[in-house]
Amino acid sequence: xxxxxxxxxxxxxxxxxxxxxxFLLLMIxxxxxMTMLVATKYVVNYAAYVAARTEMVRGDGFTGKTIAWxxxxxxxxxxxxxxxxxxxxxxxIPLGSDVSMYGRExxxxxxxxxxxxxxxxxxxxxxxxIVGFSPVAxxxxxxxxxxxxKQ
Numbered sequence: 001x002x003x004x005x006x007x008x009x010x011x012x013x014x015x016x017x018x019x020x021x022x023f024l025l026l027m028i029x030x031x032x033x034m035t036m037l038v039a040t041k042y043v044v045n046y047a048a049y050v051a052a053r054t055e056m057v058r059g060d061g062f063t064g065k066t067i068a069w070x071x072x073x074x075x076x077x078x079x080x081x082x083x084x085x086x087x088x089x090x091x092x093i094p095l096g097s098d099v100s101m102y103g104r105e106x107x108x109x110x111x112x113x114x115x116x117x118x119x120x121x122x123x124x125x126x127x128x129x130i131v132g133f134s135p136v137a138x139x140x141x142x143x144x145x146x147x148x149x150k151q
Contacts, residue, residue: 033115040080040113041130044091047075048109048132051095055107055136069095072109082114098133106135 051068058067072091083089096108109132 036082036115037113037128037130040082040111041132043076043079044109044111044130044132045134046079046132047072047091047111048107048134050075051109052107052134052136068107069093076109076111080111088112088114092129096131104135105137106133108133 051072054071055068069091072095076091077086077089081089092110092112096110097105098108099105111130111132113128113130115128
């Protein structure tokens with residue numbers, strides 16, 4: 001009497017599992033991509049900070065950013081290894097100068113990431129870019145003596 005009105009349907013559990021597995025995998029891979037983007041954003045922000053600090057200490061204001069780009073390059077190439085080509089594991093050349101929404105002048109570091117949705121690869125600029133910003137305050141009126149002296 002237990003089977004009256006109810007048929008045994010084969011494969012129902014498999015179908016339900018496959019449907020739920022799609023959503024589970026979407027959540028897992030979405031979380032992995034999100035953490036990769038966040039980690040790269042932290043690296044690029046730190047590269048902008050290092051470039052701005054280098055520019056304030058050793059640079060010639062916003063005219064000669066070669067030293068600052070080298071510092072940003074070292075940070076990005078040491079910490080962001082997303083590309084198989086070592087020439088792509090570097091920030092864009094040159095560093096940008098920008099004004100933040102708070103009116104602070106600073107340096108921007110831009111880095112292209114090789115991951116994200118496939119639709120982003122068709123963007124004219126070559127995909128997803130992450131931009132880091134750090135304010136710079138160059139004070140030329142400070143005398144260079146004692147701890148402030150260049151060596």
